[in-house]
Amino acid sequence: MNSSITMNAYAKINLSLEVLRRRPDGYHDILSFMQDLGLHDVVTMGLTEESLGICMQKFPSNNCFIQGVRVKFCMNYSAISLGSDNLAYRGVEAVLKALPEDGKRPEELYLFVDKKLPVAAGIAGGSGNAAGCMLATNALCGNPFSLRELMVLGASVGADVPFSLMMNARKNRTVFSELPGIEEASVAAEIEGIGEIVRPTEPKPYGVILMNPGIGVSTREVYEALDAQSGRSVEEKLFFNRMEEYTLKQYPEAKALKDAMEANLRADRVLMSGSGPTMVAYYNSMAQAESDYRMAKDAPWIRDNWKVWYTESGEMYDEH
Numbered sequence: 001m002n003s004s005i006t007m008n009a010y011a012k013i014n015l016s017l018e019v020l021r022r023r024p025d026g027y028h029d030i031l032s033f034m035q036d037l038g039l040h041d042v043v044t045m046g047l048t049e050e051s052l053g054i055c056m057q058k059f060p061s062n063n064c065f066i067q068g069v070r071v072k073f074c075m076n077y078s079a080i081s082l083g084s085d086n087l088a089y090r091g092v093e094a095v096l097k098a099l100p101e102d103g104k105r106p107e108e109l110y111l112f113v114d115k116k117l118p119v120a121a122g123i124a125g126g127s128g129n130a131a132g133c134m135l136a137t138n139a140l141c142g143n144p145f146s147l148r149e150l151m152v153l154g155a156s157v158g159a160d161v162p163f164s165l166m167m168n169a170r171k172n173r174t175v176f177s178e179l180p181g182i183e184e185a186s187v188a189a190e191i192e193g194i195g196e197i198v199r200p201t202e203p204k205p206y207g208v209i210l211m212n213p214g215i216g217v218s219t220r221e222v223y224e225a226l227d228a229q230s231g232r233s234v235e236e237k238l239f240f241n242r243m244e245e246y247t248l249k250q251y252p253e254a255k256a257l258k259d260a261m262e263a264n265l266r267a268d269r270v271l272m273s274g275s276g277p278t279m280v281a282y283y284n285s286m287a288q289a290e291s292d293y294r295m296a297k298d299a300p301w302i303r304d305n306w307k308v309w310y311t312e313s314g315e316m317y318d319e320h
């Protein structure tokens with residue numbers, strides 16, 4: 001059994017997103033096509049501090065007990081608390097809580113999250129952290145749970161966590177090769193329910209230019225704003241995002257970003273991901289995407305607070 005695990009915790013994008021209805025619990029049923037994004041944070045977790053190979057003293061840390069296990073949790077990002085509302089913490093907690101009383105339970109866990117992704121951006125960076133921590137905790141405990149069992153547990157951590165678990169298991173399949181059920185994992189899925197119904201499907205490969213306007217958008221705010229709209233027809237098509245209209249109207253910087261991308265990039269489509277404000281330019285041609293990225297990254301139309309990345313979606317990556 002490994003004493004430490006390092007994995008890339010990848011973000012997701014929504015190639016389609018329809019919000020069907022508000023449920024009595026306040027959540028919403030959705031229809032979405034979700035796919036991996038080649039951008040990621042890095043989650044490192046081990047049974048000893050030395051096994052991480054990281055100088056944890058350099059970063060803010062929280063020494064806590066989670067379900068009777070001593071956990072030292074560090075993150076190179078101080079704007080998010082390291083307590084029980086952190087999605088990484090909640091991922092560890094969900095797995096430890098579900099372990100059987102007589103199951104293998106480590107005495108200590110050491111966790112470092114290297115945050116690179118923008119926060120509250122519509123690309124599920126936090127859910128990816130939760131998913132990564134669940135996969136790593138499960139592996140360090142000897143894989144008591146299958147992928148599908150982890151996905152059920154993940155739904156109580158966050159609506160995007162079940163998909164993040166499957167997609168991250170697939171993308172880190174050499175790290176989690178012993179995980180029961182990993183063979184059914186895909187980087188793409190049709191999503192229903194609040195996000196807990198995940199149907200793995202064939203990926204659709206795209207070159208991607210991703211741009212973020214340097215602001216965060218609250219997912220809850222966007223869902224609640226949609227409650228005020230009534231009598232709309234259901235759109236199931238690819239490259240439709242029900243949330244886009246509200247976010248663009250409410251956040252002029254997001255609208256300015258989308259307008260600029262549409263005017264200056266030769267992408268096949270530009271669509272907001274999730275509740276936003278991150279915008280995704282999709283390219284059938286990877287070469288076109290790469291050449292647009294080279295042109296765009298230092299272009300005068302890019303505002304100082306905008307961030308630009310070139311990556312891919314819908315392909316298998318072997319990172320390890």
Ligand SMILES: C[C@@](CO)(OP(=O)(O)O)[C@H](O)COP(=O)(O)OP(=O)(O)OC[C@H]1O[C@@H](n2ccc(N)nc2=O)[C@H](O)[C@@H]1O
Nearest residue numbers: 026027028122123124158159160194219220223274275276
């Ligand atoms: C909109 C989507 C589309 O993929 O992505 P993001 O924009 O967050 O990336 C997701 O549905 C976001 O999922 P996630 O961000 O995990 O949501 P959660 O943390 O569980 O919930 C945050 C808040 O969003 C609302 N919420 C979330 C999911 C859902 N199906 N219905 C909801 O109403 C609830 O008000 C909840 O309090």
Ligand SMILES: Nc1ncnc2c1ncn2[C@@H]1O[C@H](COP(=O)(O)OP(=O)(O)O)[C@@H](O)[C@H]1O
Nearest residue numbers: 086087088119120121122123124125126127129
């Ligand atoms: N480890 C984490 N990484 C990112 N966000 C986190 C984390 N833990 C808690 N959060 C909170 O969760 C919210 C959603 O985070 P995130 O996944 O980045 O949003 P989105 O899905 O919109 O991209 C943020 O407002 C943030 O404060």
